Amino acid sequence: EREEAFFAFVVALLVWIFTELKESEEIVFRSSTQNDIRLARELICYSRWQLRELLRNHDYHRGIDPRFLSEASALLSDWELKVTFFQDKRIAPLFDDFCVTLDIFCLYFAGKSAPEQFGGRTLQSILRPDEDYDWNVPAHKKPFIDEANRLASDAWERFEYLMPKVRERVPESFDEEIPSKWFRSRCFEQ
Numbered sequence: 788e789r790e791e792a793f794f795a796f797v798v799a800l801l802v803w804i805f806t807e808l809k810e811s812e813e814i815v816f817r818s819s820t821q822n823d824i825r826l827a828r829e830l831i832c833y834s835r836w837q838l839r840e841l842l843r844n845h846d847y848h849r850g851i852d853p854r855f856l857s858e859a860s861a862l863l864s865d866w867e868l869k870v871t872f873f874q875d876k877r878i879a880p881l882f883d884d885f886c887v888t889l890d891i892f893c894l895y896f897a898g899k900s901a902p903e904q905f906g907g908r909t910l911q912s913i914l915r916p917d918e919d920y921d922w923n924v925p926a927h928k929k930p931f932i933d934e935a936n937r938l939a940s941d942a943w944e945r946f947e948y949l950m951p952k953v954r955e956r957v958p959e960s961f962d963e964e965i966p967s968k969w970f971r972s973r974c975f976e977q
Contacts, residue, residue, distance in 0.1 A: 819875065819956070819957045819958075819959050819960075820874045820875075822872075822873075822874055823873050823874055823875050823878070823956075823957050824957055824959045824960050826871060826872075826873060826882075827953045827954075827957040827960035828960045828965050829970050830949070830950065830953060831950075831953070831954075831960060831961075831965050832965050832966065832967055832968065832970070833858075833862075833970075834946070834950055835967055836967055837855060837858055837859075837969070838859070838943070838946060839943075840855060841855040841856070841858075841859055841939065842889075842892070842939045842940070842942045842943035842946065843939070843940075843943045845939070846932075846936060847896070847900075847913055847932050847935040847936050847939070848914070848924060848932050849910075849912070850900075850903060850905055850910025850911055850912030850913075850914070851910060851911055851912075852908075852910060852911070853902055853909065853910070853911045854969070854972050855911075856893060856896065856897065856911055857971075857972045858969055858970070858971055858972045859889060859893050860893055860897075861971035861972055862886075862889075862970075862971060863886060863889060863890050863893060865971070866882075866883075866886045867890075875956050875957070877952065877956055878949070878952055878953055878956050878957070881945075881948060881949040881952055882949060884945055884949075885942065885945040885946050885948075885949045888938075888941050888942040888945045889942045889945075889946075891938055891941075891942070892935070892938040892939050892941070892942045895934065895935060895938050896911070896913075896935050896938070896939075897911075899913050899931045899934075899935065900912055900913045900935075903915055903916055904916060913928055913931050913932055913935060914928055914932075
């Protein structure tokens with residue numbers, strides 16, 4: 788009788804242990820720092836519009852509102868000064884990698900473009916207003932536009948690689964609604 792009772796006890800113990808292990812895999816640990824939560828919320832906001840427009844949706848055959856470049860440059864300045872960073876060691880290298888590619892794009896685009904008046908709007912553009920002819924790009928400017936588009940796509944790919952890890956490692960960033968706003972270029976707000 789003792790052997791049967793002991794066997795039943797061992798089986799019940801093993802079932803209980805495996806059940807606990809299975810349930811513990813489903814638990815999301817919420818141990819992110821406030822700094823990581825803040826930066827994750829900013830990046831999630833940027834992914835909706837600012838960085839999506841700057842790096843993914845925009846074709847640099849046309850000019851872009853300078854505020855997009857200013858916002859990205861301000862983010863990069865904070866990153867270079869080590870004011871903006873992830874403390875989570877699994878996200879930090881991905882964020883640094885993204886910032887490096889974003890910096891390459893911003894430096895290239897800023898060096899090949901200038902603020903130009905298109906109608907009543909000022910846009911940061913590789914083309915001058917007198918060169919902007921419905922996709923008939925002057926041959927000497929086409930390589931600059933193609934390179935700007937390629938660098939923007941490279942930065943967006945790094946950003947797309949970063950964001951799932953941010954969502955996974957910093958779930959607290961979704962505890963509150965994330966507003967769409969500009970974080971660093973508020974001086975443009977009226």
